[in-house]
Amino acid sequence: MGKGYIAELSENVERKSVSYKNRYGLMIAGDLYTPKNMEQGRKYAALIIGAPYGGVKEQGPCVYGSGLAERGFVVLTFDQSFMGESAGEPRNVSSPDIFTENFSAGVDFLGLRDFVDREKIGVIGICGSGGFALSAAQSDTRIKAVATCSMYDMTAAARLDMDADAVLENKERISRQRWVDAENGYPEYIPYFPEEPLDEVPADLEEPTAEWFRFYAIKRGHHPNARGGFTTSSDLAFTNFRLLDFIDEISPRPILFVMGDRAHSKFFSENAYAAAKEPKEIYVVKDAEHIDLYDKVDRIPFEKLAAFFTENL
Secondary structure, three states: OOOOOOOOOOOOEEEEEEEEEOOOOOEEEEEEEEEOOOOOOOOEEEEEEEOOOOOOOOOHHHHHHHHHHOOOOEEEEEOOOOOOOOOOOOOOOOOHHHHHHHHHHHHHHHHOOOOEEEEEEEEEEEOOHHHHHHHHHHHOOOOOEEEEEOOOOHHHHOOOOOOHHHHHHHHHHHHHHHHHHHHHOOOOOOOOOOOOOEOOOOOOOOOOHHHHHHHHOEOOOOOOOOOOOOOOOHHHHHHOOOOOOOHHHHOOOOEEEEEEOOOOOHHHHHHHHHHOOOOEEEEEEOOOOOOHHHHOOOOOOHHHHHHHHHHHO
16 A cells, blocks of 8 residues: 555556746645556656645545556656645645645656646546645646535635634734744644544534544544644735636636535535536536545546646647
8 A cells, every 4th residue: 555545556557756846936845656568658647735734645535546546647746845745844734825835846857757738637636735826827828627525714714604703813813823833833733633533433522523533533544644634824815815816817727626525514516616617517426425525436537637638628
């Protein structure tokens, strides 16, 4: 399976560690998946896979990397800055700008490979990376097609179910935390998931908290580099940023929104779909909750994704 990876690598796929810098000069750690039977001299279509928000490349992205490389694509997975094996201090900082930029940095990297066709690069964002992938495509026209799976827009989530008073109270709380961080010389970070995987999800957890634990907290998806959450002060950036204000400008490049029929997050995909222009499509996976599209190969619609990118790249 490989150290820390939650799924087996296909026997028809090769994986190697790579690294490259984003435009801020931060080193990004990635994995490059390629078909074992690659033809010499051929230029392949390539995909960039973004991990769920707070996740790392050894989790859901390794499932997608293996599955899509097996279907003939070159696939790049990566750890976001300040996460996993990527550079950035302090650790566990979150930034809507940098997390979006890292998709374009992946395009830079792939476009310099002699076996990749620069005009055939697409992106897939899982969960929170769905919002970052769409945001990157809004401005970076080198991204020729976008798919999201169980999409979250983390900037919309930062204000979800809050009225003006609640937003102000939240800002004041986090702003006061910055005084504490400044005095301590390092920002507060409170992990959400245990350091070691649990045997089972605690029975007293309510949804969707229990759902997150069904993946991140037990052996199914646990990884020591994905303890959940980010530095407390990171939330301020998300209350002051809108990822998808220009989603209509992705057109005429196509967007595919994939979501489970039982996903608590469906409304994020539905709202983004409504705001986007054609060509666009929603694909609903039967009997699937949000996290099922992270790792369940009987739920992830690999054939649909492969057909979408084959047609549009």
